[in-house]
Amino acid sequence: MAARYSIVSLVRNAFGYHEGWQRAWRSPDPKERYHVVVIGGGGHGLATAYYLAKEHGVTDIAVIERGWLGGGNTGRNTTIIRSNYLWDESAGIYEKALQLYEGLSQDLNFNIMLSQRGVLNLAHNLHDLREISRRVNAIRLNGIDSEVLSAEEIKAMVPILNISPGARYPVLGGSLQRRGGVARHDAVAWGLARAADARGVDIVQNCEVTDILREGGRVTGVETTRGTIMADKVGIVVAGHSSVLAAMAGFRMPVESHPLQALVSEPIKPILDTVVMSGTVHVYVSQSDRGELVMGAGIDGHNGYTQRGSLPVIEHMVAAAMELFPIFSRLRMMRQWGGIVDVCPDASPIIGKTPVENLFINCGWGTGGFKATPGSGWVFAHTIARGEPHPLNAPFSLDRFAAGKLIDEHGAAGVAH
Amino acid sequence: MAEPYQRQSALAHLGLAARAAADREKSDAGVQLGERAFPGQLNLRGDPGNEEFMDAASGTVDCVLPTVPNTSAGEDDLEEGPRVLWLAPVEWLIVTAAGAEEALAGELVAAAAGCGGSVTDVSDARTVIVLQGPNARDVLMKGCPLDLHPDVFRPGHCAQSLLARAAVILYRRADEADGSASFEIHVTRSFADYLWVWLEDAAGEYGVQVIEV
Amino acid sequence: MLLITCPWCGPRDEIEFSCGGEAHITRPSEPEALTDEAWADYLFNRTNPKGPHAERWVHTHGCRRWFNVLRNTATNEILAVYEMGKPRPDGEGS
Amino acid sequence: MRPQRMRLASGGRIDRTRPLSFSFDGTRYQGFAGDTLASALMANGVRRVGRSFKLHRFRGIFSAGAEEPNAIVQLESGPRTVPNLRATQVELYDGLSAASVNAWPSLAVDFLAINSLFAPLLPAGFYYKTFMWPKPLWHACEGMIRRAAGLGRAPMDPDPDTYDHLHAHCDVLVVGGGPTGLAAALRAGRTGARVIIADEQNELGGQLLNNRQQVDGSLGADWVATACEEFVGTANVRVLTRTTAFGHYEHNHVALLERRTDHLGPGVDGVRQRLWKVRAKQVVLAAGAYERPIVFRNNDRPGVMLASAAAAYVNRYAVRPGQRAVVFTNNDSGYAAAADLADGGVPVAAIVDARLEAGDDAAALAAVRDIEVLNGFAVVDVKGRRQVAGADVSILNDEGAATGGSARTIGCDLLAVSGGWNPCVHLHCHSGGKLDFDSDWACFVPGRTPLASRAAGAAAGVFELAACLESGFEAGARAARAAGIKRRGRARKAPAAERNSPAPARRLFHVPSLKRGGEAKAFVDLQYDVTAADISLAAREGYESVEHVKRYTTLGMATDQGKTSNVAGLAILSGVLGRPIPEVGTTTFRPPYTAVTYGALAGRDVGDFADPVRKTPMHHWHVAAGAKFEDVGQWKRPWYYPRADESMQEAVNRECLAARNTIGVLDASTLGKIDIQGRDTVTFLNRVYTNTWDSLAVGRSRYGLMCGEDGMIFDDGVTTRLGDHHYLMTTTSGGAARVMSWLEEWLQTEWPELDVRLTSVTEQWASAGLCGPGARRLMDDLSEDLPLDSEALPFMAMAEGRVAEIPARVFRISFSGEVSFEINVAARYGMALWNALMTAGEKYGITPYGTEAMHVLRAEKGYIIAGQETDGTVTPIDLGLERMVSKKKDFIGKRSLSRSDTAREDRKQLVGLLTEDESEVLPEGAQIVAEPRPMPPMEMIGHVTSSYYSANVGRSIALALIRSGRSRVGEYVFAPLPGKRVMARVVEPVFFDPEGGRLHG
């Protein structure tokens, strides 16, 4: 069991020139067989393993990651966390996640730097206002905090925002979820990995799953670049690569992978204390603790696995940001990058069983799954352990597409976040 | 008959005639801008593989419909006759002098309808902005992703593309007497105001003269 | 930004085009005869491969023609451009 | 003004006849034209220019270019201030004012320098390990961390400057104008190829400006001038200086940032910065190489500097970077720098060479100048707190560790370091270029690339000048050929330079400290205070991947993006992990190469140009009439027309009443219109609309609903048959473009056999909708040739004729439930028509109404608005429009309607709501519950889609989508709102004239 982190351990280690710190997680060679293999060492995969161990007592688990932990979308998202979704099904799962987030630093004994600084969604026309009103009412009746703000109230919170009525996209109002905010994305992955490892989970990096072994419609293990690993149950949690893994297991999915881009400015002294999002102008912005303005936009239109996107998307994103924040004009973009997001037709995830017995999948979080990380792991762990979904994720089954029972969150995910 | 004085071009509200009068002496401008109001514009559809159609349509417009992408046929000077721009493998834009479109449309329908052709009058759907002068190309380059190098996009060439955030049809006319390039930009009526203001802004550094077209 | 060769207009910047997703998905001739699953397969399921992908593009701000592109989604290399209705040039898929 | 005490009396590329005054941190100094802020500060003996990010240690100028980690300044103040510029890249202009960043209250006295004392508590990632308890503590600490972090400050006012974009095309783009790039551009240019050569500096020349090498027998800089003259005479070569290629994107799309006025000072007319978007057939990357530092204890003290930079200050800027130098090197280039320093008046106390032997030429450079050379030695520590006072040296063993043997301190205030060279591979890597490892030079060099791009010269790991020139020349020729240029041009010979015989470098990135814990002061990333100890710590804790090390320690994440630190960092990591450097790999190189102004990225697309505003032909009338506008997509539509002191509600009431009692007129020009021709049009309409079209007669109109293939309503509108095979379709204003491309998609991709042609005519027609009891009378007044009575022109019919002498199509269609005439005229006559209507209609009390009244009027009739009653989850059946869903034929989306969930009985259905309190207007978006509870959560059964006060009905009305709504008609439901709860009765969704008598009247 790893030593606990605290100010005391920090001071103690300072005297030893920090030479005494233990590994945050082991680096084991994979065993020949596990009860559960989780494919994908992003936040969701690690959370799945952690909650399998913590909530269900399953510890014979390997998390198989083809690169480095958190190197997928977990390590490249704009870190916005909120639970202000329209439909009851979504509210249920995202709110579960937010509640887990609220205790996660303590639970993991790893400061994930959760910053509940509030998330603002702006309305720029009458249609936006109507949608915001609908959403806020629904969120409140689901027992989740949310409120409508006037343009002036928004200005008071975000003084650098341009609310001039003459703007091309005037700010007519907006909604605020105060409990929303940001967290340090890498820390979420690392904290989960460390806590899962402490409970006996094997975390295997630099190990790519190349095939999914089946016998008579039932999963038996995985083929990897580090050899065959047998398993009673396998969970696929690979975000942008979901279709690739599904193809290995012989089924197709309603998922497409798209580039999603983000960028950061050079670090500056604090000027923005909340997260500001606008679906209409297609941008969302927050300022990180280090001082960079972190910005993201919508997906690039075509499928892609390159982790890069096109410059015009960036130009639009920046122009949109400047419409809201004219003072950004002289600041500078320091770095841009892309991730591979897995998008479902209804902009809601798929969490549940697959056509292959004992093979489970958790994907389709698209542009907005970081906020769901602990909740997603929590329900997926339940699903794997029990072989049946938890009520919170039952609506997000793969067969909802045949039935037509879609959970259309396009309004919510019109732009990525 | 509706009186011509009742007409309003897309840019009527900008008072371009007065500005052109005021700019008449402005000789050092790098860019000249003007509106060619009320151009006749007919959208023609048909199958270029259908000889009957090609003969009928070409006969009516007095030139062979261009089938090479991004090229035009017919007259550079519209007073001499219609000009035909290639838009797509099955689509052309016939540009005529103001007022000539109605008769031509009638003739075209008569000639080509029987062999699968169709004609739609779109004279009011777009206006034409004329952009010329030594820096005309520089201005276009600020908003248009096409390669407009004089040897690549030559007189008589046309293309559909984007200019700033407006969709346009670009046509390069014969060069001006001083050797500088001249372009006609067909832009959707409701985007015309945006595009004009954008062009003036983008051309600002070269000096702009508003001209009467 | 991709450089896409429109089969008619020639090479143009990506901003002139829109991507219409996977190519060669034919609308079932008798939808009513399909099960919900088979219909959903047509409607929603996509191959979404990492590698060569046959997809449809339209030259939105050009000739407005639709055409097919074979593009490697892992590298963005464009392997072929071909007309609607023509089979995939690499012989893969349907 | 103080004298420039470190300025050399002669030499350099500065103009001593043009003195410039400037200030730094409030003190005024003088420099010369040709200086950078860094060189000018150095000329004035200013050595401390900033504080580090975390520990707030003093930092001095470290380099002479884009790689600078330390000399970060805030330029100017007020609306034109720019944070985080590198002083090494800021060209001096008269009156320049700059300040250090991240120090408060001043650079000399900085409160947060106290962090230095706590440094032992602040190793990499310390915050992950603490502030977790008590829970609220973190919130407070976060605020403190945030305030302490960040470097410079954002301007607080809008930017007065302008920016723009330029699309360019060329055969060969050469990035970098050093000897390599020049040779490439010369060669390619001679073939007649279209060439663009871009360099980030103020003039071409690259390293030739900084050193004293010769090309073709003359001084490098003079050769550069000759080459530039050749370009001036060549129309096909375009030279861009002060232009940084910052991103190499897919398919050879290269983005350049040209800084046009920054060097002239603030407030100069013209475009400040221009973004060039170059589509190049071929790219030659001749971006040179960075010298790299060697990491040792206290290597961050002001006075530690890259050796080539020290030489550049002497040669190019005629400044002495110190009084007495020690050069620490592991390769021959340190000797050249030492020679330049010595010749420039900076005595070199010693060359500390990690190698046992230098190359002959290099050794000779030291020998002639009598410089002591310590072979096999390394610098292990630096003396001096505020700046370098001396270098501690000691013998190195074979493993590259200092032994402590022969230790001595050499007094100096300049410690010039050369750890070898790293080719500038950034652009090569941006779009998938791979790296190879050159083990001779221990550096990464460009490998395979998917792009039509090649590296040359120092950027390709070719460091010798003669070879650079050849390499560039060759690359230029190949690029032109690959771009399809047939001519060979005047080939001539490559420019030539003297060859020398360098000795191999010694692989040495880091000299471990002799002191325990000393590594905590051995800085790898100078800007973010990442030390060798941090890297070891990360690896020890299991953050072994280079990407983890980066993120855990923040190595390479600062504004310099690790240009001088990344390779050293991963070399140290490689040592800790015992894995070879290439196996450890690099982090990902991402654009931009150096930071890019947001204003430049946005270009002209700001303010009024952020998005085009579309205006109808009657727009200016509405403006003059004082209309308030609503944004619908890009359109501006009149929302309502308030009179003098009318409130919005009063105006809307007046407009609504007029429309039903006298005449209302609406500008309907924004509706999408598609001209459809072809023999198969009926078949086509049958497939895209849910209802059937076989029986529509010429001159008649029909309302249609379109679904997506998922069965959900997508758009609606009226289509009219104009002729045998000729139809006119209308769509919603916002949906026009979408519908057009959707229809075109089906035609071209699924049904190419159909003879149907679509042409958008939205903009061809201006359209005014007249409605109300007086409408027909007004039409009668204005038209002579149109049939107007209900027999000849019944509801849902169309006629062509003249209105106010203007040729028009008149449609009897209605969105208000009144007798209406929708008059379409060519757009040029839109304003004329409108004026005629207003003039002739005045006596009948014609009243223009806006979109708000239009919404109320249609809601009174229960007509839906696609996008308001629908949201992508609503089927025609949900809206009670079964009658519009054909049973007989297939259409897009039909199959989806019978899916198990879509066919459910208890779906949400459109109903009307009447609040108990007639004056209470439910907010649109209110959620509906059947059983209210005192507190959430509550089960929601639907929501209000439209809600208005209706002056015609004399009370509030609402439309809502409610689960099993139709079977709830008559029941009461509730809308729980913040602070109250509204009760309403479920009713049929028609509130006015349910029989529809007025429509046909």
Ligand SMILES: Cc1cc2nc3c(=O)[nH]c(=O)nc-3n(C[C@H](O)[C@H](O)[C@H](O)COP(=O)(O)OP(=O)(O)OC[C@H]3O[C@@H](n4cnc5c(N)ncnc54)[C@H](O)[C@@H]3O)c2cc1C
């Ligand atoms: C630019 C950007 C901005 C975003 N912004 C936000 C935001 O603000 N808020 C928000 O909530 N969400 C946001 N998201 C979405 C969010 O990042 C993702 O939904 C979430 O991180 C997904 O987590 P994951 O663990 O499922 O996937 P990942 O973190 O991508 O993890 C999947 C892992 O699977 C591994 N893998 C793939 N194939 C294999 C294989 N064959 N074998 C082994 N391992 C494999 C991958 O290497 C990867 O590490 C954003 C995404 C992007 C790209």
Ligand SMILES: NC(=O)c1ccc[n+]([C@@H]2O[C@H](COP(=O)([O-])OP(=O)(O)OC[C@H]3O[C@@H](n4cnc5c(N)ncnc54)[C@H](O)[C@@H]3O)[C@@H](O)[C@H]2O)c1
């Ligand atoms: N002695 C040695 O070991 C050694 C090592 C390295 C280099 N050198 C010398 O350096 C020179 C190398 O010549 P070279 O031409 O290859 O490189 P260079 O460094 O002389 O020129 C590169 C140029 O590219 C510019 N540049 C870099 N990135 C850019 C970008 N993204 N956009 C625009 N401009 C950019 C730089 O400002 C510079 O002017 C030779 O003189 C060589 O002898 C010597």
Ligand SMILES: Cc1cc2nc3c(=O)[nH]c(=O)nc-3n(C[C@H](O)[C@H](O)[C@H](O)COP(=O)(O)O)c2cc1C
């Ligand atoms: C919230 C957030 C903040 C970031 N801040 C920085 C930063 O300060 N400096 C930096 O160089 N990169 C920053 N990045 C970008 C990362 O360096 C990196 O580009 C990103 O995680 C994607 O990984 P990749 O570029 O290695 O593919 C940040 C990324 C995120 C998601």
Ligand SMILES: [Zn+2]
């Ligand atoms: Zn085309």
